[in-house]
Amino acid sequence: MGSVYAYYSCLDYAPYTNRKRLICTNPKWEQEMGHKQYQELLQKFKGDILPADHRASVTVKRVGSRIAAAAQSFSAQYGKATDSNNAPYTYTVVRSAEANAFVIPGNHVFVLTGLFRYAHNEDDLASVLGHEMAHNLARHAGERVSESILMTILSRLVLILDPTGILFTLLVPAQQLLVALPHSREHEIEADKIGIVLASEACYDPKSAKIVFSRMKDDGGKKSVPPPEFISTHPGYETRLSYFDKWMPDALERYNRDGGNKCRAIRDEMKRARKMAASMHNATDRRSR
Numbered sequence: 218m219g220s221v222y223a224y225y226s227c228l229d230y231a232p233y234t235n236r237k238r239l240i241c242t243n244p245k246w247e248q249e250m251g252h253k254q255y256q257e258l259l260q261k262f263k264g265d266i267l268p269a270d271h272r273a274s275v276t277v278k279r280v281g282s283r284i285a286a287a288a289q290s291f292s293a294q295y296g297k298a299t300d301s302n303n304a305p306y307t308y309t310v311v312r313s314a315e316a317n318a319f320v321i322p323g324n325h326v327f328v329l330t331g332l333f334r335y336a337h338n339e340d341d342l343a344s345v346l347g348h349e350m351a352h353n354l355a356r357h358a359g360e361r362v363s364e365s366i367l368m369t370i371l372s373r374l375v376l377i378l379d380p381t382g383i384l385f386t387l388l389v390p391a392q393q394l395l396v397a398l399p400h401s402r403e404h405e406i407e408a409d410k411i412g413i414v415l416a417s418e419a420c421y422d423p424k425s426a427k428i429v430f431s432r433m434k435d436d437g438g439k440k441s442v443p444p445p446e447f448i449s450t451h452p453g454y455e456t457r458l459s460y461f462d463k464w465m466p467d468a469l470e471r472y473n474r475d476g477g478n479k480c481r482a483i484r485d486e487m488k489r490a491r492k493m494a495a496s497m498h499n500a501t502d503r504r505s506r
Contacts, residue, residue: 227363231355233414234407241366244322244357247302251322251358255307258327267310267330275494277328278308278347279487280339280421284346285324287419288354291411316433322358335432339487343421345428347412354411357404364400368392379463394448401450409416409457413468420480420487423468427461430454 227241259266285306306324316331326346332446336342350385352358371392375384417423434454437443446453472480 220502230261231407232292234355234412235405236403239361239363239367240268240337240356240360242356244356247322247356247359247362251269251325253285253327254321255323258321259309262311262313262327265312267312271310272351272494273309273328273330274308275310276339276342277310277326279494280342281308281326281346282304283419283421284343284350286291287347287415288350290413290418293356314506318345318349319487320346320353321354322356326350335429337438338425339491340416340422340425341429343416344412344423344426345421347414347419347421348408348415348426349412350415351408351486352404355404355407357408360400360404364397368396398448398450402446402452405451406457406460409460410464413461413464417468417471418484420472423465423472427458427465430457430461434458 225432227239229240231238269275269278289303304324306326308326308382309329310328310330314327314331316334317327317329317345318327320326320330326349328346332342332345336345337417372385372388375388376382378384386490413423413426416426431454443449446456474480
């Protein structure tokens with residue numbers, strides 16, 4: 218009976234996609250762990266963090282704030298609003314050759330400047346931040362921790378049943394290949410799907426998602442042959458691009474809602490903000506000379 222209760226108490230559905238899953242962690246605990254990791258990352262990247270008034274930092278915060286507002290509306294609409302969803306966002310831009318961005322629980326956004334090789338404008342950046350905030354909204358970090366807890370319990374049971382450890386040596390690679398990796402790829406697809414919704418609701422062009430991933434695909438193909446999808450943590454680029462084609466009509470409908478009037482006004486506001494940021498940046502440059 219205890220096992221049945223534990224199963225149903227951990228049973229949950231991901232927002233928007235309604236994917237059934239097991240998640241045993243509490244959102245408040247996830248947020249506390251995220252705050253702790255945030256402080257650790259600030260120490261790790263110390264010396265490479267761009268100042269808040271740097272043009273890249275200003276742009277990331279401006280785009281991120283619009284995506285964050287869309288994320289809060291999304292949480293309310295799909296019944297997954299939590300205190301952690303409403304926590305204020307932080308935006309940290311790190312000087313690095315690595316092309317990466319991520320959002321950790323507690324709403325801490327990190328962007329590594331190597332990402333700008335692929336994200337050339339605000340629409341491109343929004344597609345990436347939408348994807349990363351979607352991971353956070355869907356509580357994928359909590360899901361991974363829950364999976365790890367369940368795997369630990371299962372491993373101990375297997376060692377009790379077979380003290381020789383033979384079954385255990387078979388269990389670990391099987392779990393990785395049949396559970397962990399497929400779940401990781403599932404999380405990426407889910408974040409792509411939710412992310413394109415967030416970007417379009419925030420009035421960023423959803424077509425940019427395909428553009429960014431196409432750039433990554435072209436660049437990655439020059440460097441090395443990607444591993445087969447079934448042993449990768451991420452779906453192949455072709456798989457992801459085909460999903461974007463499938464989701465694009467809905468995303469464009471959101472983007473062009475009300476005859477495009479809503480987003481037309483907001484995008485005019487974005488242009489004014491960019492001009493103001495550029496003039497402030499130029500003024501700072503002149504003073505520093």
